[in-house]
Amino acid sequence: MTDKQIKDQAAIREIFTCWSAAARNKDLGGVMALYSDDICSYDAVGPLQFSGREDYRAHWERCMAFDDEFIMEPQEPIIRVSGHLAVARFLIRCGMRKKDGTEQASWMRSSYHLEKQGGEWRIAHEHFSVPFDFENGAAQFGLQP
Incomplete structure (x- = not known):
């Protein structure tokens, strides 16, 4: 791996750190940036x-808009970089925590396509999904990594 790829991977990791922190803090501007x-x-x-x-x-x-606390706990991303394009993937625990401490959260799969625009990495595509049971079609919210 080249020094440039290592620097790009670090910059992309920082995007996900900022993204999850901004989401947990309900910082709309921080997320959208x-x-x-x-x-x-x-x-x-x-x-x-x-x-x-x-x-x-x-x-x-x-x-x-909800008063509940966001749960955004991503695992360490796997990142591939080639030129001005990158892909990343990780499992993430997402959901809400109510004021009484009860949670409605599950592990999900996430994948990303990022592009370097004006010298800065930006998320161009993201995909979240929850696995489902093939036989009955029910979402499998209880799966653990």
């Missing part, structure tokens, strides 16, 4: 697709 203008997201929460900054910002605003 990490996305490209033409972000496409396949979030675990419907609709099927969010297209563009305005669409995804409105989704994040709805998510942050």
Whole structure:
């Protein structure tokens, strides 16, 4: 791996550190600063697709309207970099914690396509998913890594 790839991987790791901290702190500006203008997201929460900054910002605003605390606990990302493009993947524990301490959270899968734009890495595509049972179609929220 080249020195440039090592530096790019470190910069991308920092994006995910900032992303999870901003989400937990309900810092909408901090979250949105990490996305490209033409972000496409396949979030675990419907609709099927969010297209563009305005669409995804409105989704994040709805998510942050709850009084509950966000749970955003990503595992260490696996990152591949080639030129101005990168992909990353990791498991992440996501959900909400109520004021009484009860949680509604599960492990999910996440993958990312990032692009270097104007010398800065930005998230251009993200995909979250929850596995489901093939036989009955039920989401498998209880799986552990």
